[in-house]
Amino acid sequence: MEKKSCSHVLLVPYPTQGHINPMLQFSRRLASKGIKTTLAVTNFISTTIKPQSSTVQIATISDGFDQGGFTEAQSTHDYLARFESAGSKTLADLITKHKNSPHPIDCVVYDSFLPWALDVAHQLGLVGAAFFTQNCAVNYIYYNVHHGLLTLPISPSVPSSIAGLPLLELRDMPGFIYVSGSYPAYFEMVLLQFSNTEKADFVLVNTFYELEQEVVDTMSKVGPLLTIGPTIPSAYLDKRIEDDAFYGLDLFKLESSAATAKWLSNKPPGSVVYVSFGSLSNLSIQQMEEMAWGLKNSGFYFLWVVRDTEKAKIPADAEGEKGFIVGWCPQMEVLSNAAVGCFFTHCGWNSTIEALSLGVPMVAMPQWTDQPTDAKFVEDVWKVGIRVRVEEDGIVRREEIESCIREVVEGERGKELKENAKKWKELSVKAVCEGGSSDKNIDDFVSRLIKT
Numbered sequence: 001m002e003k004k005s006c007s008h009v010l011l012v013p014y015p016t017q018g019h020i021n022p023m024l025q026f027s028r029r030l031a032s033k034g035i036k037t038t039l040a041v042t043n044f045i046s047t048t049i050k051p052q053s054s055t056v057q058i059a060t061i062s063d064g065f066d067q068g069g070f071t072e073a074q075s076t077h078d079y080l081a082r083f084e085s086a087g088s089k090t091l092a093d094l095i096t097k098h099k100n101s102p103h104p105i106d107c108v109v110y111d112s113f114l115p116w117a118l119d120v121a122h123q124l125g126l127v128g129a130a131f132f133t134q135n136c137a138v139n140y141i142y143y144n145v146h147h148g149l150l151t152l153p154i155s156p157s158v159p160s161s162i163a164g165l166p167l168l169e170l171r172d173m174p175g176f177i178y179v180s181g182s183y184p185a186y187f188e189m190v191l192l193q194f195s196n197t198e199k200a201d202f203v204l205v206n207t208f209y210e211l212e213q214e215v216v217d218t219m220s221k222v223g224p225l226l227t228i229g230p231t232i233p234s235a236y237l238d239k240r241i242e243d244d245a246f247y248g249l250d251l252f253k254l255e256s257s258a259a260t261a262k263w264l265s266n267k268p269p270g271s272v273v274y275v276s277f278g279s280l281s282n283l284s285i286q287q288m289e290e291m292a293w294g295l296k297n298s299g300f301y302f303l304w305v306v307r308d309t310e311k312a313k314i315p316a317d318a319e320g321e322k323g324f325i326v327g328w329c330p331q332m333e334v335l336s337n338a339a340v341g342c343f344f345t346h347c348g349w350n351s352t353i354e355a356l357s358l359g360v361p362m363v364a365m366p367q368w369t370d371q372p373t374d375a376k377f378v379e380d381v382w383k384v385g386i387r388v389r390v391e392e393d394g395i396v397r398r399e400e401i402e403s404c405i406r407e408v409v410e411g412e413r414g415k416e417l418k419e420n421a422k423k424w425k426e427l428s429v430k431a432v433c434e435g436g437s438s439d440k441n442i443d444d445f446v447s448r449l450i451k452t
């Protein structure tokens with residue numbers, strides 16, 4: 001029988017930076033293995049980005065809010081409901097449009113936040129692969145809640161015991177559980193990730209086996225799972241994909257890499273604290289002020305990402321003599337610069353796995369969603385960072401910020417953290433290099449797409 005390769009994979013991310021980035025990089029990995037890939041972003045997102053790739057095509061679907069995206073919706077619930085109806089229709093149209101082209105779409109890799117995309121793929125006779133952008137630990141907690149194996153609310157005094165995971169205090173749980181009743185529509189969405197995964201032809205997770213061995217083994221028992229991360233541009237890891245410089249689809253106005261590289265260029269190795277809370281977190285005015293003073297008082301150089309919408313919250317002269325505040329920066333480039341010795345992070349999963357893979361120790365200041373669990377692993381499992389102490393009023397004081405930074409950059413514990421960070425960097429590179437755990441899984445995925 002003649003063999004036909006699956007030539008065209010359509011990837012559908014949830015339209016935020018932390019979901020577009022890993023799917024884009026996974027597209028590039030697939031492209032490097034001879035697969036044609038198209039990334040489907042929403043109409044609104046397509047107006048805000050400047051694609052520059054020859055390897056990954058960009059196509060559009062609708063989330064029902066083509067002019068303003070999420071900001072146009074009345075509520076999260078409204079957004080998700082409209083996205084499902086407009087998204088299902090426009091995704092089906094996009095696939096159908098390609099049907100008689102030289103490269104019909106064979107497979108849809110869909111963000112697990114959008115389970116309806118699997119129904120569309122299957123209705124049109126295509127292969128459907130769920131893509132989990134967050135790690136296995138967090139997903140396995142959601143899985144346990146979804147299946148009634150972890151009953152809510154959980155006790156604030158008795159740690160939870162979940163197979164494959166360390167004992168988890170309430171504060172280590174994802175934000176939706178930690179603050180019971182918070183963000184109900186998002187909580188429903190993360191639980192619904194498991195509404196049809198048993199029907200998916202593949203379940204791909206943006207992590208690597210060595211990082212989460214126990215929970216990957218445990219979760220694999222409930223369904224076939226392929227770890228394919230870290231989804232970081234090859235240029236920073238194994239340097240195999242040299243096709244173009246398409247590292248990001250930034251949704252924010254980027255400070256040029258030349259400007260950040262210039263600022264970093266005359267700083268001694270390991271002397272700069274890089275600070276970012278990702279694309280979504282909003283700190284209170286009081287917290288921003290504590291942050292500004294903590295950074296200043298530490299006496300270290302700092303490169304602080306403060307998105308334009310947050311800028312009004314920082315005190316005058318927050319930069320001082322040793323700071324550089326930017327609206328958005330090329331994070332991977334910054335983290336891989338030898339001058340950076342500490343990442344003060346909200347522990348979004350992309351930021352966490354990027355720091356792990358680039359060997360940068362962290363101060364963890366989680367805010368919501370998966371971040372508290374990521375911070376627990378950073379501190380206690382991977383031992384590559386320390387987590388800040390939050391006061392009863394919910395604020396992390398400037399003294400705490402200063403002392404955590406000192407500990408990581410120049411303290412005794414910092415030495416151990418740096419050693420561990422180096423180890424994880426090596427393991428991460430190994431996972432994506434030829435024959436590594438993630439590389440083998442990607443090869444497995446690609447070869448199983450080959451149809452007879």
Ligand code: UDP
Pocket residue numbers: 016017018019021248276277278279280281305327328329330331332347348349350351352354
């Ligand atoms: N990022 C970036 N420039 C910045 C800040 C963040 O490119 O100035 C990227 C970062 O590398 C990561 C993503 O934005 O890939 C943020 O994802 P994460 O999961 O860490 O956090 P989220 O934004 O989802 O809270």
